[in-house]
Amino acid sequence: MERLLQHLERFSEVLEVSRSTYVSTWEPATVRRALQWASYLRHIHRRFGRHGRIRTALERRLHNQWRQKGSSGPGPGSGLINFRSLGHCDVLLAVSLLENRALGDAAYHHLLQQLFPGPGVPDTDEETLQNSLVSLARLRSAVHILRLYAYRENPEVQKDPLVKTQAELLLEHLQDVGKAEAEGPSRFLNSLWERLPQNNFLKVLAAALLLPSSSTRPQEEGLELSSPETPGEGRQELVRWLLGKSNIMSVFCRNLPAGLLASVVGRHPALFRVYLGLLTDWGRHLHYDLQKGSWIGAEPQDLPWEELYNRFQSLYQAPPPLKDEVLTSLASCKAQDGDFEVPGLSIWTDLLVALGNGT
């Protein structure tokens, strides 16, 4: 077992080297050995897919490696992140080498012979590797064609295929992290938040929170263990993380469209309460401008009236528990302000009127 783990570590190093300029020293024989190694690990993947103990040990080792690299910011990484990725470690190696200009001519020539043996080669490992590479090229072109000539951004963020795919990856990864790391995924989510374009990440978060349980990616055939960690729990991890990060939660509620937020908080009551609290806070920051006859913010970062109104309206139009709680909350704020019925005195009165619920 220990030997196997060492192999794994060695191969991760090989993968890393395959992306560096060190490959200039590689000879044809080195290329062949590296590919043999990859093919060996692929067999391991096939063989131990159903073997719980070995699999978990490998998974843990891979995750630790990934995390160590992750502390300097999870970068392009080795690509070996979980047990699943062992299944195509040969593709990873092949692509790295093909793209690496430092690889010498003779070694490159040998690489091509190994990867693309041409027609009529029986179904050996090379053939499978050739097919995986070729089918990757084909999929890329297919995605490109559809993206360019058929894709229209879906107004419903959670249904947008690009966002949805990222959300699925995120949940899947949370599942893996959950298995391997005791303290949960918050460290990893923090680092994502710091390093990824925030707007996209927010959308992905929202879509992940909305994914139906059945919609995780198809599992590898016959190789997946039934895992106690379900994607549902991945979503709970996200909720916990957001609740623990008030600043991120605030950006989340501030930047995403009202309708999307209403759907998200409709599914996660804990987020709903925080959201409602934030909206109330933001409402308190607005004051009535007599000259303009409207509610305006004191600071530029305050949420404009229209935005506030839109958010309340989306909640108000949501299915029952949300609508009722919003009304109760607005009514109680209005009462605290003195229960005036005249416009321009309390923002809550005006909001209720605007929502069609003024008395």
Add this chain to the structure above:
Amino acid sequence: MAQDSVDLFSEYQFWMQKLSVWDQASTLEAQQDTCIHLPQFQRFLRSMYKALKEMDSSTIIERFPTIGQLLAKTCWNPFILAYDESQKILIWCLCCLINKEPQNSGESKFNSWIRSLLSFILSAFRFNIKEVSLFSQRLGYAPTDYYPGLLTNMVSSLVSELGENPLNGFNTQRRMEQVTSLSQVCIPLVTLPELEPLVEALLTYQGDEPQEILCPEFFEAVNEAFLLKKISLPTLAVICLWLRHLPSLEKAMLRLFEKLLSSERNHLQRIEHCIKDSLLPQAACHPAIFRIVDEMFRCALLGTDGAPEVLAALQVFTRCFVEALEKENKQVKFALKIYFPYASPSLVMLLLQHPKDIPLEHWCQSLTHMSEMLREMVEGQTDGSYRGAFESWFLFIHFGGWADIAAEQLLISEAEPPEALLWLLAFSSSPHDGSQQRAQTMVEVKVVIGRLLKLFRSPTLSGQDLQTAAGEDREGDPRPLACQRLVRHLLLSFLLWAPRGHTIAREVITLMAQTEEITHEIIGFLDQTLYRWDQLCVEAPKSGRVARQLLAELRTQVDHVEAQGGPGTV
């Protein structure tokens, strides 16, 4: 060989020009033209590869100085990269250009350029989904991890978009164009398993527009992929395909014919399997499809002068069709007018009855009834037209198993042969005979049957007796071919059913099978008889055993002759 290379060179120039015009297939016209040519271009790439792999890289450059450009243009065309195996063959071609030991800077540069093309193919177009790449990379995922899922999600998003109702005709024109263009860009992609839901959704998409909005090449590509079993589609989608694009239906039928007439000749079980597998009987439940399929059978019969293989295929097809119809709708019989609009409904009803559902003792009665109705139609034709007779025959032959039953009944019943059954036999074996000729055939057949019946229980039986009974050595004009065939079938039936027929079966068959054609005919007869008994659950263990044995022996014999390079099949 020299001619080949001249051809290749002129093709090379043709495609070089095409590729320059297509550019990166960014305009609609370029896409259209690319999509039409994809299979042809793939064939060219294949022959290019064959030529390249025989040369070293410097010879290649000498012979095809612009090969790098040609392949580069190919790399940049996503439609080609996405089509079938083109990307693979392209990679093979590029591999041939790599110089193992570049001798000068020019060769090094060229190597480096080819390397960039190769890595382009494998990591092409990633900028297009920047957010996804960046995100997945941060998570540590490789493209292999998420491309299938991404494509699946894109497809399901497009599928649900297609399912949405357009806003009350608002922007219908625009939507139409979108669907047309979607069907076009899908052409190279139809064989990707991830695309299946979208292909299905497009095929079943019903716009409000009366004219067809999916492009014909899309139908062709889907049909081709379906016929080659590269994709599987729900029956409903296949029916939509064939209804919307008749050339596809015709192609499907032609492929079925090819298969049936070449590889599956005289193997009705396999023919049945082939036919069911083609989904055509199920699709034929749709009357418009049925008419075309039926029309093609009619043409095939006319074109082959009623080849027994086509007849057999038509009968099995009809059986499968009726089965599919019954599965779909229990009350099929009321709808038959739609399928056989010009036939008498009562005759169709009669023919359609599965003999299995009729008690054995009523078979003769049903046959008599059929014969009378057909005879009335054929002989009642005031203009006596050939066409009328043919149409009646064509209808009857769909259910041709009845004619075989008639022949069998004549021998087994051991009674005076009823006129009606004789007529039915004569008619089914040769529809275009005039009434005089038919009467002559009936007389001949009646005589033969009479003699056979006398021999039926004979304790001593020889091949010679049967020869005499068949009247092979009779005086006068030779019998017409159809009549000869009929007599042979009666003899074969006799051999299977007469108590002592088995003892002389081999001898008689050897005497009978004088030509290869007749041998095939005997094989066909035995195969059909066994198939029919199986269908009807006929209990004839001894006869069945003999028939199977004879069939196996004859098949081995034929295979043996053919393997020895004997004369080709007839």
